[in-house]
Amino acid sequence: MKRTLIAAAVSLTPLVAIGEPVKVDPDRNVYIPGEDLDHATLNVAATFDDEKVRIHYEYATDDPSWYHQYWVYQGDGEWERYGSGFGPDEHGLYEDRISMLLDDGGVDGFDRYGGWMTAHDGMRALTSSVDSDEVEAHPKLGEEMGRNDVRKYLPQTRTTEDPTEKSWGAIRDDDELAALQDDGVFLDLWQWRAHRSHPMGVADNGYVLHYRLGSEGRGMFTTNWDDDADQPAYMLDPETTGKRALDWDRLVNREYDQDDPYFISEDNSVAFDPDHDWQEGDVIPQRFLREPSGSRGAIAAEGGYADGAWRVRLTRTLEAPNARDSKSLEEGGVYNVAFAVHTGQVGARWHQVSLPQTLGLGVDDADIVATRVDDVTVANDDLAWTELPVMYPGQATWQWLHSDHPGAEEVRSGEVSIHDEHVADELRGFIIAEELRMLEDDGARD
Structure with a gap:
């Protein structure tokens, strides 16, 4: 019935x-989405004052979703x-969701590869995804953390020396992970969620280390x-x-x-x-x-959907609410960022991502220039907007970039940036073509 x-x-x-x-x-x-979902434009602006930073988003869509x-x-x-x-x-x-990965230079490679360095063979929603039983049996992910899938992680958190090898299970011990975290080798993750956080007036604060993790405190x-x-x-x-x-x-x-x-x-x-x-x-x-608590609830959210677009503002203190899961910002600093948008009522890896960008606070030599204002909480229509192309990321993983990717040799050299070889408008077609080729090769092996 x-x-x-x-x-x-x-x-x-x-x-x-x-x-x-x-x-x-x-x-x-x-x-693999058609042209209506494989690319779009995310408009980003930023302001800051003596104590806070505010990230402004505008994302046009005819099919907004605040359901979940x-x-x-x-x-x-x-x-x-x-x-x-x-x-x-x-x-x-x-x-719908809008996410930002933020780094202060602590994660080597993020400025060159952006969010693609957090995607790995074996992750959930990939053709190569690891069986849930295998994850549940893993001493760290399954037995300790209670997980049944693999999510974003940094290659620095694995013991594998060969970047072409599947590394999801080769997690460093707790002391090594703690040392990485203390040294700032993690990505700050700001996730604005239209259903799961926005009605509470916050964005979800998290970070990426050996897994995609929530920041300290109670979640919303x-x-x-x-x-x-x-x-x-x-x-x-x-x-x-x-x-x-x-x-x-x-x-x-x-x-x-x-x-x-x-x-x-x-x-x-x-x-x-x-x-x-x-x-x-x-x-x-x-x-x-x-109501969230601690660092997890440290990012305030305002705005909503109006006139054909999400218009959202996220505000946080310049100083990290917790230095072990968030990055501090200061005037004159330049930071590495990458953005992602989930729309069309999609989850997991079916989203649109940007190339890595730079965010400068009062620094003109950056992709996104945060301008100083007297008070970020006061409405400001005079914003310096940056138009960012965002695109379907395909199944491009860290392992693929170092092996089957046509530019794998340049990637292995550690000197090339995605900006050196790709233009956003052309990259999305290349990504889809490579995923189709990968699926054909995978099918032939079967």
């Missing part, structure tokens, strides 16, 4: 205006989760589920929202706007009532939002 309900809702209205992809093969984690994974009642006492990170979600239930979201009772832990508060649950038809037809309770949080919820007469198609958000 549940499948009939969902199919009927989906057939009424096209959910996402997404064109024909180049290639789709879910068994190999392949979804929901429990849907099936009419038989069961709640099923909807919202997938593989390619464009069929129901549009995955949030957790899972809305009661394992013991096998049901959601919270429902919407009918006294403050006028409802206990959302409606599936309205949700998939994208009728809940930014002023509606499309999310569930400490401020609009009550304990789940199992005795309520739940109806098939009742919907409760799967992520429970809460």
Whole structure:
């Protein structure tokens, strides 16, 4: 009965205006987007004052999503989760995100390769992804950290000397990782999340070391589920929202706007009532939002979607909230940055990324120039915007760059930068062509 309900809702209205992809093969984690999703433009500006820095984003999209994974009642006492990170979600239930990786020079190579140096063979969502059982059996990732997949990491955190070798499991011991962290060999990661952080007025602060990790403190979201009772832990508060649950038809037809309770949080919820007469198609958000603490919640977020674009402002202290998971900034400094955008209701690696850039605070010789103002929190229309092409990153990994990449010899020399060999407008076509070639070679070996 549940499948009939969902199919009927989906057939009424096209959910996402997404064109024909180049290639789709879910068994190999392949979804190569068409031209509507393989590139775009992210506008970035920055300001700073004596104490804070503010990053301004503008990203145009006709299909914004502030939705992200929901429990849907099936009419038989069961709640099923909807919202997938593989390619464009069929129901549009995955949030838009804008991310920035930031470094102060502590990570050798990031200025030359940007986010591509954090992508490795074996990572989730790649054709080469490691089986979850193998990750769960790993002493660090599985037994200690409780993970079942491989995510972004720095090559410096592995003991493999040959950069062409798969290195996901060769993690340095805890003392070595701690020494790297103390020396600033990690990437600061600012993630603005349209659903999981923005309603709480923050962006998600994290970092990349041997894994993509959350910064110190309590995160702004957790899972809305009661394992013991096998049901959601919270429902919407009918006294403050006028409802206990959302409606599936309205949700998939994208009728809940930014002023509606499309999310569930400490401020609009009550304990789940199992005795309520739940109806098939009742919907409760799967992520429970809460007030963050510590470094994890140190980045304030403002703005929203208006006039065809996300217009978002992120503000943080110049001084790192925690020197072991964030990078400090100062006037006159130049920093290495790289950006990524998740849109079209996609997750995991199906996003658009920029080439590595420089961010200068009061320094003109940088790709993005942060201008000094009296107070970053005061509205400022006179911003120095930088247009950044962003593109689908394909399956280009650190191992591929050093082996099958046509320029592998130059990469191995350690002297070449991605800017020396590639122009953004041409790179996206090259990336897709190389992924297709890799898939053909992989298929031939099978």
